[in-house]
Structures are given as structure tokens and as C-alpha cells.
Amino acid sequence: MRHESDARRENPKLKALVVEASQALARLDSVRLEALALSSQALNRDVASLDGLGRRELALQARDAAGDMAVFARVLEAARANVKVMNRLRELKTVRLEYSERQARSGMGAGSPTTGPGRWGESAEAGHGDH
Numbered sequence: 001m002r003h004e005s006d007a008r009r010e011n012p013k014l015k016a017l018v019v020e021a022s023q024a025l026a027r028l029d030s031v032r033l034e035a036l037a038l039s040s041q042a043l044n045r046d047v048a049s050l051d052g053l054g055r056r057e058l059a060l061q062a063r064d065a066a067g068d069m070a071v072f073a074r075v076l077e078a079a080r081a082n083v084k085v086m087n088r089l090r091e092l093k094t095v096r097l098e099y100s101e102r103q104a105r106s107g108m109g110a111g112s113p114t115t116g117p118g119r120w121g122e123s124a125e126a127g128h129g130d131h
């Protein structure tokens with residue numbers, strides 16, 4: 001049977017783990033986030049082997065870390081939203097690049113969508129009748 005002090009030594013403080021995860025996510029420290037994810041997986045595996053006292057200690061840690069877990073959840077949600085924005089920007093950039101490459105291959109010059117491309121060597125003023 002494990003004692004409370006054994007449970008504390010073997011399992012990192014949940015609150016410290018959550019706080020560090022929030023900080024690593026805010027810094028986009030992927031190496032540390034991966035290490036923390038592995039620590040969390042190990043903690044989850046070890047929960048099954050805890051006795052009643054160890055489970056109570058972990059429950060106390062979870063209650064102590066509740067506020068930090070809420071902060072981490074908000075940081076994680078913000079990171080997810082940022083990833084969605086970055087992916088959308090990447091998609092838009094890809095579409096623009098494909099469009100520009102298609103224009104270059106077809107020999108079209110730069111022009112507005114309403115006026116169309118200008119002829120090579122023709123100045124913008126040539127079409128206005130100012131000559």
C-alpha cells in the first residue's frame with residue numbers, strides 16, 4: 001500500500017504540469033509540449049495502480065489545479081483558433097499563387113478583374129484617349 005508521500009513523489013504535481021503546459025503552449029514550445037503529453041499519459045496509466053490514498057491525493061491535486069486547467073483550456077482553444085486562421089491564410093495564399101502562375105503561363109499581364117489584362121508594352125494611359 002502506498003502512502004501519501006509516495007504518491008506525491010511518484011506523480012508530478014498536477015498543477016505544475018498544467019501550468020507548464022500552458023506556458024509551453026503560449027511559447028509554442030513543441031518539444032516541451034510533447035514531453036508534457038508523455039508525462040500526462042504516464043500519469044493517466046499510473047492512476048489505475050493507485051490505492052485509495054493515492055487517488056485521494058490526486059483528486060486533491062486536481063481540485064487545486066482546476067483554475068490552471070481552465071486557463072490551459074482557454075489557451076488551447078486560442079491555439080486551435082490560431083491554427084485554423086493560419087491554415088485558412090495558407091489556403092488563400094496557395095489559391096493566389098496558383099492563380100498568378102496560371103496568369104504567367106497564359107501570357108496575361110497584370111490587370112484588374114474588370115478591365116482585364118493590358119497588352120504587352122501598352123501604357124495604362126493608352127486606353128483613355130488622352131493622346
